[in-house]
Amino acid sequence: MSDNKVSPTSIGPRRAPVKGVRTGPFQLRFWDGWRLFTLAVALLVLVSLGVVCFSWLTPPAEIWQHLRQTLLARLLLNTLWLVLGVGVLTLVLGVSLAWLTATCEFPGRRFFSWSLLLPLAMPTYVLAFVFVGLLDFAGPVQTLWREWFGRAAWFPPIRSTPGVIIVMSLALYPYVYLLAKNAFQTQGRRAMEAAESLGCGSWEGFFRVALPMARPWIAGGVLLALMEALADFGAVSIFNYETFTTAIYKAWFGFFSLTTAAQLASLLVLLVFILIVVEQRLRARRRFSTARSSAHITRLTLRGWRAWAAAGFAGAVLLIAFGIPVFQLGVWTLSSFAAEFNVRYFALLGRSVALGLGAAVLICSTALVLSYAARRHSDTFTHGLVRVANLGYALPGAVLAVGIFIPMAALDNLLINFGETLFGWRLRPLLQGTVIIMLLAYLVRFLAPGFKPVDGAMHRVTPSIDEAARLSGLRGVALLGRIHLPMLRGGLLTAATIVFVDVMKEMPITLMTRPFGWETLAVKIFELTAEGEWERAALPAVALVVAGLVPIILFMRHSER
Template identity: 60%
Template sequence: MSAEIQSTSLPMAPVRHAVRRHWDENLLAWLIAAITLLPLAVVLVSLLQPQTDIWAHLTAFVLPDLLLNTVWLLLGVGVGSLLLGVSLAWLTAIYDFPGRKHFGWALALPLAMPAYVLAFVQIGLYDFTGPLQTLIRELWGDSRWVPAIRSRAGVILTLTLALYPYVYLLARNAFQTQGRRALEAAASLGLSRRQGFWRVALPMARPWLVGGVTLALMECLADFGTVATFNYDTFTTAIYKAWFSLFNLTAASQLASLLVLAVLVLALLEQHVRGDKRYTSAGRLSQMRPERLRGWRAALAVCACLLVLGLAFLIPLVQLLWWAQSVAAEQLDLRYFGFIGRSLLLSAGAAGLVVLIALALAYAVRRKSGLGVRLAARLATLGYAVPGTVLAVGVFIPIAWLDNRLIETVRTLGWGEPTQLIKGTLAVMLLAYIARFLAVAFEPTQSAMQRITASQEEAAASMGLGRRAVLRRIHLPMLRGGLFTAALMVFVDVMKEMPITLMTRPFGWDTLSVRVFEMTSEGQWEMAALPAVAIVLAGLIPVILLALHTEKQA
């Protein structure tokens, strides 16, 4: 009997080990998801605790203008980015003209220039005192007929030029991966090339177009620096003013909750528009040679690409460099190098931390791909769709509550009279960065993880390697490329990030983006140029890599 009991109890050890491992992976995934879910929950809970006086003030004096401005902004940027992105994508994917291959990747370069940088350059160039209107007055004596750049149309134009590459890249990929057989099929049905575009190619590209426009609109909702530069009030600027001008964190939280609801509605609308349709592509082998444009048509195509690229990137970059060289001798001092050092340190530290957490989440998903872990991974990466101002508020409120409890405890124990322990430190900013940019690091990390086959792990296990040894000797070497890509993307995103840095930074921790905000707030465009150039140059690296990678796949 004892032998029978002993024989039946032996398998329980591996079972207990498997259950414990399953629990550990689920717990790890949900702890990581909590970094994003907690700020969102804090913000949304404020809707359940409305303060009548605050809502009365917001409804009477704030919300009408905010809603009107936001709706106009979304409509204008959505339509503008769709028209620019689709037309340029179709032109460079289907037709051949001088410089087409260069324009194919160059038209993605505006992604390297943050919208808030483009905003102050546009104002500096096209405002009444700018070089364009000054030249017009010298030549014709009057420039009052020039449309004002400081207007709703100016904000829409600036954000459209900054965000159209989201639509352009996805639409171009759609037109290329579908191949030109769609046009062949349309021609076989007696349709012209123009009819083939409207009735075949464009409907087939709808999932890509919806995705690109949604990304552009989410970035539009999340934008803070551009609308602040134009003094165009939206939810992001209202949240900032409620916190730092009115010192009312509750009002900021309730405004943030409305912005979260707007983002969720936009995401649900995108899913509804896409529906459950599936689209297949004809593949590279089916691609026909692009149609060659000649004469005035080729010249028109080149001019169209140059016009958009010039307005969105080349002219602003030249103006930035001109301003930067004019003030470099004055600005390049120890204080400015402090901005650079803090930006690099913060970006590198955040990139390393975010990539480490993304690796842990990807590893948990790989080890246990159950519904619970996959749901946790999905929720953990929602932060990229949430505006930075919302995450800043959502992270700061629980941190402030915890900080107050710790201060009370320290004072009760007689250990001193601190004014703050956690808030006002880098920890708050790093938590907000993790919630915001975990998706950026998780996608390339998980893609690299999926390239590691089960047979490779089984071979390592057969050689007696444990889980840690497999991770160190098999996974990490094979993940090096994906982890590098993830770290680079997070590094650049943190370098460009303005609202989180501005709203949660410790005292004296000014970075390049904060310097740009401070100088543009005072209308000192030349002084903002030097830090802006550094941010743009850092942003060029991943954009060029992305564009070249897209060209190789084409």
Template identity: 55%
Template sequence: MRLTMLRGPLLVAPIALLTLIPLLVVLGSFLHPQPEVWAHLSEYVLPEVINNTLILMLGVGCGVLLLGVPLAWFTAVCEFPGRRFFSWALMLPLAMPAYVLAFVQVGLLDFTGPVQTLIRDIGGDSSWFPRIRSIGGVVLVLSLAFYPYVYLLARNAFLTQGKRALEAAQMLGLSRAQGFWQVALPMARPWLIGGLTLALMETLADFGTVAIFNFDTFTTAIYKSWFSLFNLPAASQLASLLVIFVLVLVGMEHWARGARHYHSRIVAAERIQLKRWHQIAVIALCSAVLLIAFVIPVIQLLVWAKSILQEDLDSRYLGFTLRSMMISILAASLVSLLALLLVFIARRFNSRATRWMVRLATLGYAVPGSVLAVGVFLPIAWLDNLLIPIAQSMGFATFQVLKGSVAVMLLALAARFMAVAFQPMDSTMQRISRNQEDAARSLGLNQRQLLWRLHLPMLRGGMLTALLMCFVDVMKEMPITLMTRPFGWDTLAVRVFEMTSEGMWANAALPSLMIVLTGLIPVVLLVIQSENKQD
């Protein structure tokens, strides 16, 4: 009996090790500090990095809530012209990587950009214009990039309430505004916490945006320690601190949810009819956010790409695109296959231990890519160093099988995006009831036939969603690709980083457009899924 209970965790364990080994390696470096490294970090790096990271998390947390919650409320509960359009269009910024939005906003709003140039041409002075290269600029860009996480989840929460929650509050003597603050928001708490947590995790994991703004956080400090100072121990020590930040954030999220239970269902309730001037204000708000976060950046990318197309588009882009496509296809296939195994194991052996192991296997999405890059590289480098004497004894001068190979990239990407593939497939699996399985068994199907004739056909939609979402996420992924790629193995994301590092915005536009267009695929899927749940 005990052996049967352990089969699930034992089967999940090899997949969970993809995430656990890098995390344990990084945390292990924290347990074995090097005094000279910590002396350097504590004097020159940590004060600024910790301060910047905390300010950034506070600012982005407030920003995504201030943008996502009102937009979700208006499109879910209120009625105004254009509501159906804005309900899905406000999710389009999900297709825009934060680092792309960052360099577009810098190119537009910097002193030499078209906005300040126009202001000087009209009024002669633009010194009053807020500096985009500031902490406020970083917070603004990341808030615009990550507010859809809060918007999407909060909107789903408000859709389950409809107008009836406010009507119940008004029957108790509360005004409509009081009903929103005292009833609707508390009922939406788990969704809001979930969206906020995702946004903050993405903020901690962000590398490209803060690098463009030259705003040092843990991710940029890890990269500089590794590739600028060639100090891998310092990078691992910083990575260990960042892991602790992430684990504290995850723990706070679970604590904030508490032991409360929330029940929801989609309700077809009459929407709140806004007054005319309220409609104008809501339309202005939705339009401004959509324009600044998506429409204007895409137009600017098209203008830049057109201006540089003839002189910049050459055979190199074929290599950038093919390498991006190749690593995305390989990683998406590997991750989706492993996630499918997790789903089947979790279904077959539904025990608490199995669920905990599955949770550990999908923890990688909460861990920044730079941390996973360090955590994967260190054991791979150790293994290669063990193999070098063996190779030399066999007559080989040098022998590097794993370090600096595509295999390292795939391992880090698999750990990072396991949850992305697991969630849609697990959600689809939950729709297959036990009664359906019992009915199939009553027709004489064994376990293998049940898999091929019931589970796999019904999981097809979830598998396709998992493949597409992983494909696009890998296309956009910057730190893992940048830190673990083989020498000269540049992708579209690496091209964007190199061009933005030199301030060559126009040259970064073409690869950015390719990434944005690819990123529209999962957004369209989310839009279709969201629309199927309403109206």
């Protein structure tokens, strides 16, 4: 006789497994700690956004009426010109340089292929005060110009709408360049050869075949550049170019009205989401496919004047966007180092590094938990929470500063009233004026760039590894710490590097939520440039530029591998 027995559970219809909950020996509770943590992070983002959007429920104050009558039209017009100008110029620079370095062969192509990314290491406000210092009326360029052509000689003003557009485009074009270059490289030469076989010339093939195929990547790069332009505070402040970010700062610290600041921030959020919707509608009902990238790409060899024109164009952009600013920062630093450098700079550097490291640890830890929660729970609800938690990157820093500060201040007042009512305690504010608010704002703002590398590395860990670890008795935190964490070191290092540099360069959140008397390198640059002290601002700017070069170098090394 056979010893096999029929179990009661093997008879009758089988239940369909609940989506997102594993069956068998490793069943998961719906509301476990991983999903609750994901919900808490998503709620933090939603509360920050909701506080800003629902600020209109309060009656408009007199300050807002004054701004509406005197300033709102100028803010809208300035923002419109900024979006149009930066969008067009970054599109032209990024796409043209990407096409040249990805599909053409000319002198210096390999050097320009990676060096054109270096302007990413230059914060927009650093590039802004360098050009204002060089090209302003009292700067060396205009001084020399008047000596050559007379005092009445006309010179284009740098503090103007074209000036701020050009400078911001030079700092932001690498977003378009990086994505467009990847798109052109994956196309190879097959598409262009097919177009040439149909009678299309080089220019016609570019506009009718290569450019439409690269449209999703180009649109994504332009959207990133425009979001950074709308979120910028330092550069537009240096140019005295009034935008919503400067108006939010003035409403908060000039008029001491958080309600007005929140209402202005809601308009800025609306503009950002309009850009996102427009970009998605432009790509709607379109399907794109790319060829598999190969180790060898046949490039179009440029000869004669075309080759040197391509090299000259790429060299001129790199020189203006990175070479001249770095050289001028070095000159100013050498001239002011002896008088400017003192023990206080160690404190500035220490605070900046501490904020960067603290935010990197917080954000990478949060990203790790979110990625693991999405891995454990494959249901739509959990993945929706993860997407909501990553929405903060679309919100400008000034908006997040308002959206985080208002609920934290309300929570502080609630705790103080609770302590006085029940226990008679006289508590001081526990959250306002502390680093906690800054770190929470950093978490919402930079979780997305920290989450992407970690989640990408998490997807390389096969599910069979999890099952084998569970059979060995590892579950939950032990499984994450002993199995996943060593395998995710590369993704965590990349995420930590990106977040560290982004926090070091972040100005509006740091400036608007810092404790009283706190100064960082970014805050020091703002204070000095507000007084026109370009040479004194060079020393902290050099430190930020050097810090910004770290992720660029790591990215280039990764690309070479």
